[in-house]
Amino acid sequence: MSVDRSTVVRVAHLARIRVADEEVDKLQGELNSILGFVEQLAELDVSDVEPLTSIVPIAMKKRVDVVTDGGIPKKVTANAPQSEDDFFVVPKVVE
Amino acid sequence: MTDLTALTLAEARDALKAKTFTATELTEAYLSAMEKARGLNAYVLETPEKARAMAAASDARLAKGEAGALEGIPLGVKDLYCTEGVRTTACSKILGNFVPPYESTVTSNLWADGAVMLGKLNNDEFAMGSSNETSAFGNVINPWRRKGSDGAIDPTPLVPGGSSGGSSAAVAARLCVGATGTDTGGSIRQPAAFTGTVGIKPTYGRCSRWGIVAFASSLDQAGPFARTVRDAAILLKSFASVDPKDTTSVDLPVPDYEASVGRSIKGKVIGIPKEYRVDGMPAEIEALWQQGIEWLRAAGAEIREISLPHTKYALPAYYIVAPAEASSNLARYDGIRYGLRVPGDDILDTYELTRAAGFGSEVRRRIMIGTYVLSAGYYDAYYVRAQKVRTLIKRDFDLAFQAGVDAVLTPATPSSAFGIGEMSGGDPVEMYLNDVFTVTVNMAGLPGMVVPGGLDKKGLPLGLQLIGRPFEEETLFQVGEIIEQAAGRFTPEAWW
Numbered sequence: 001m002s003v004d005r006s007t008v009v010r011v012a013h014l015a016r017i018r019v020a021d022e023e024v025d026k027l028q029g030e031l032n033s034i035l036g037f038v039e040q041l042a043e044l045d046v047s048d049v050e051p052l053t054s055i056v057p058i059a060m061k062k063r064v065d066v067v068t069d070g071g072i073p074k075k076v077t078a079n080a081p082q083s084e085d086d087f088f089v090v091p092k093v094v095e
Numbered sequence: 096m097t098d099l100t101a102l103t104l105a106e107a108r109d110a111l112k113a114k115t116f117t118a119t120e121l122t123e124a125y126l127s128a129m130e131k132a133r134g135l136n137a138y139v140l141e142t143p144e145k146a147r148a149m150a151a152a153s154d155a156r157l158a159k160g161e162a163g164a165l166e167g168i169p170l171g172v173k174d175l176y177c178t179e180g181v182r183t184t185a186c187s188k189i190l191g192n193f194v195p196p197y198e199s200t201v202t203s204n205l206w207a208d209g210a211v212m213l214g215k216l217n218n219d220e221f222a223m224g225s226s227n228e229t230s231a232f233g234n235v236i237n238p239w240r241r242k243g244s245d246g247a248i249d250p251t252p253l254v255p256g257g258s259s260g261g262s263s264a265a266v267a268a269r270l271c272v273g274a275t276g277t278d279t280g281g282s283i284r285q286p287a288a289f290t291g292t293v294g295i296k297p298t299y300g301r302c303s304r305w306g307i308v309a310f311a312s313s314l315d316q317a318g319p320f321a322r323t324v325r326d327a328a329i330l331l332k333s334f335a336s337v338d339p340k341d342t343t344s345v346d347l348p349v350p351d352y353e354a355s356v357g358r359s360i361k362g363k364v365i366g367i368p369k370e371y372r373v374d375g376m377p378a379e380i381e382a383l384w385q386q387g388i389e390w391l392r393a394a395g396a397e398i399r400e401i402s403l404p405h406t407k408y409a410l411p412a413y414y415i416v417a418p419a420e421a422s423s424n425l426a427r428y429d430g431i432r433y434g435l436r437v438p439g440d441d442i443l444d445t446y447e448l449t450r451a452a453g454f455g456s457e458v459r460r461r462i463m464i465g466t467y468v469l470s471a472g473y474y475d476a477y478y479v480r481a482q483k484v485r486t487l488i489k490r491d492f493d494l495a496f497q498a499g500v501d502a503v504l505t506p507a508t509p510s511s512a513f514g515i516g517e518m519s520g521g522d523p524v525e526m527y528l529n530d531v532f533t534v535t536v537n538m539a540g541l542p543g544m545v546v547p548g549g550l551d552k553k554g555l556p557l558g559l560q561l562i563g564r565p566f567e568e569e570t571l572f573q574v575g576e577i578i579e580q581a582a583g584r585f586t587p588e589a590w591w
Contacts, residue, residue: 003467007467008463011463011466011467011470012463013447014466014470015422015450015462015463015465015466016426016429016443016446016447016450017447017450017451017454017459017462017463018447018448018450018451019451027460027463030460030522030523031460031463031464031467033522033523033524034414034460034464034523034524035464035467037410037411037414037524037527038411038412038414038415038477038481039411040407040408040411041408041411041412041415041480041481041484042480044405044408044484044487046480046483046484046487049483049484049486049487050483050486051479051482051483051485051486052482052483052485052486052489053482055299055300055313055343055489055539055540056298056299056300056343056345056540056565058300058345058346060342060343061339061342061344061346063339072196075196076196077432078194078196079192079193079194079196079432079433079434080431080432080433081430081431081433081434081435081436082436088431088432090431090442090445091438091439091441091442091444091445092441092442093441093442
């Protein structure tokens with residue numbers, strides 16, 4: 001499988017990365033090189049193989065459903081590019 | 096007094112306890128070595144005030160006889176580890192001046208054992224790279240340089256490997272006693288091989304991933320860089336812990352790894368996988384592998400040829416699984432809660448502009464590949480197939496271990512360190528091939544260690560890799576020590 005220009009543009013949008021028109025050709029070449037490389041997996045018959053979902057055969061640990069942290073809004077927002085009164089300030093999303 | 100930076104961790108630890116010198120003196124020796132070596136660009140942030148305060152506290156504990164396992168030992172920290180109150184960027188512009196309000200579990204363990212933090216070490220952006228050339232802070236220079244056939248030094252700057260290139264360069268150049276690294280596809284082992292240092296990626300689940308910037312969560316694992324096998328064993332004991340904050344942290348007691356260093360390997364079965372002979376591999380690497388086999392045989396190990404038939408599929412499967420997980424993990428960098436924000440016309444515009452400006456080209460490429468293989472209509476063909484191949488890769492190892500193999504010996508990398516810019520041509524796959532011998536270990540979640548085995552004809556270090564059974568890191572230290580004793584240790588001549 002290989003990707004065309006419009007797929008590159010669509011994937012960039014899905015990934016929320018702005019791609020300039022002049023970058024599309026280069027990206028298309030690079031993505032197709034990687035997709036060409038992974039193509040060899042098609043040689044394998046994996047119809048009877050279960051996908052690996054956990055590397056170590058253990059049941060996932062569950063924690064007790066209690067509050068263990070909180071009350072630190074200043075710490076939470078300390079790294080925000082823009083904040084006000086312990087809230088994150090974002091561009092307007094509702095008209 | 097001899098140069099304190101020449102001491103191994105074990106030597107420094109014993110001398111500190113014997114009060115031959117103080118933790119403050121040791122730390123000052125490293126701070127001055129770091130100052131002289133700034134041209135290598137190994138550190139992206141030096142923290143001398145913090146180092147001095149921690150060393151003073153270590154001296155107070157040493158005086159009271161309350162020394163921890165790493166008391167007064169100066170370490171460097173890969174910039175992927177969150178360090179409370181100390182800028183952490185994963186060497187990406189998108190994290191800008193991020194200052195974590197918390198400390199990663201692994202570094203918390205190190206400081207609790209008395210270690211001293213010297214600063215943050217350079218790495219490939221979000222650990223995506225094999226040469227440290229994708230860092231927003233620029234390239235790291237390998238302290239090793241090539242020699243020409245006439246023996247003259249070639250001044251071409253070489254890469255230190257990646258992604259933990261700052262860690263490997265700093266340990267090799269004696270800018271810290273040991274360092275933290277992370278390994279998703281070979282990011283500890285390949286740079287260790289390129290710099291003549293020891294690096295171990297423990298079993299998945301042995302070290303907590305909490306507080307480490309995530310790349311591919313089912314593959315990422317923390318581990319140490321050190322100058323000797325024994326030092327790596329000492330460090331891993333402090334790295335490893337059972338952490339309720341990481342659901343994949345495995346509930347097993349942490350052994351005293353150092354105790355396994357020096358134990359006989361008589362009767363241990365060492366597997367030699369025939370699939371690790373690849374086209375175009377330099378004869379020197381093949382010869383070193385044979386030499387490694389002979390060393391282990393001479394020490395009483397049984398050498399057995401084994402087959403790991405799905406080896407060649409590990410790298411292509413990795414380049415589906417790792418980007419897929421990365422595209423999901425890196426979705427959090429949206430310019431809202433931390434890091435860079437490039438204001439746009441609306442929220443979507445802000446996201447797209449921020450991510451375009453904040454991520455470097457390799458990271459963008461991997462996010463896009465990951466997004467593509469997870470997108471509707473391609474998920475089964477790519478992602479599910481890759482995870483099935485992963486089952487086959489793991490099964491290869493399981494069968495070898497069931498048949499009695501204790502550890503597997505392979506070359507670490509298909510070449511020695513290359514020059515900066517030499518591998519960054521048009522095809523990204525060329526760089527990916529660096530991880531051909533290391534990536535299988537991450538796909539199968541196994542422990543893997545690289546130990547220096549010798550120098551090639553250019554005078555550059557080459558490494559041997561040992562792969563162990565899950566949670567049997569002790570075997571790796573035991574066997575690794577045999578290699579180190581036979582091969583000797585390798586230190587670059589200081590020119591910086």
